[in-house]
Amino acid sequence: MPGPQDPLERFSEIEKLVSRVYFRFSHLFLNDPELRDFWWQMAKEEEEHSSILLACKALVDSHESAKVDPGIAQGKAERIEEQLNAYLGRGTASITVDEAFRIALDIEGSELDAIYSRLVKSSELEIGKTMEHVGVPASVQRRKLAAAVRRFATDPEVRASAEAL
Numbered sequence: 603m604p605g606p607q608d609p610l611e612r613f614s615e616i617e618k619l620v621s622r623v624y625f626r627f628s629h630l631f632l633n634d635p636e637l638r639d640f641w642w643q644m645a646k647e648e649e650e651h652s653s654i655l656l657a658c659k660a661l662v663d664s665h666e667s668a669k670v671d672p673g674i675a676q677g678k679a680e681r682i683e684e685q686l687n688a689y690l691g692r693g694t695a696s697i698t699v700d701e702a703f704r705i706a707l708d709i710e711g712s713e714l715d716a717i718y719s720r721l722v723k724s725s726e727l728e729i730g731k732t733m734e735h736v737g738v739p740a741s742v743q744r745r746k747l748a749a750a751v752r753r754f755a756t757d758p759e760v761r762a763s764a765e766a767l
């Protein structure tokens with residue numbers, strides 16, 4: 603099912619998909635308060651990214667002079683969406699602590715964050731610069747993720763990729 607054509611709307615939906623992946627992890631590790639809260643926080647931050655993109659869309663729509671290059675990130679959405687839906691389609695029973703981190707490392711190491719910041723800046727409105735500072739930046743999320751991997755992951759491969767993030 604193709605998503606909306608507007609790149610801001612489209613990637614707003616993609617950020618929401620990321621948040622769904624993390625909410626699922628939070629639910630999966632419900633019996634471990636630290637892990638549960640860690641994933642819950644990550645999910646909320648992704649939800650916020652989704653809202654910020656929608657806010658950018660509203661701004662662009664209300665300024666006649668502003669527009670977003672419709673070709674921005676073109677052809678990228680589908681592949682990213684497919685990957686996220688594949689994660690969501692997996693039986694949660696098979697997802698271990700390490701596996702959840704592996705998935706998050708894939709997501710946070712993908713080009714999604716670069717696309718996100720390109721989109722936020724794309725309106726070329728002065729206010730767009732403000733929007734960049736709303737929400738938790740991906741760099742901070744990556745640091746938190748790496749710290750959580752160090753604390754909770756046991757798989758050496760997962761631990762190594764967190765260091766390379």
Ligand SMILES: [Fe+2]
Binds near residue numbers: 617620651718
């Ligand atoms: Fe995000």
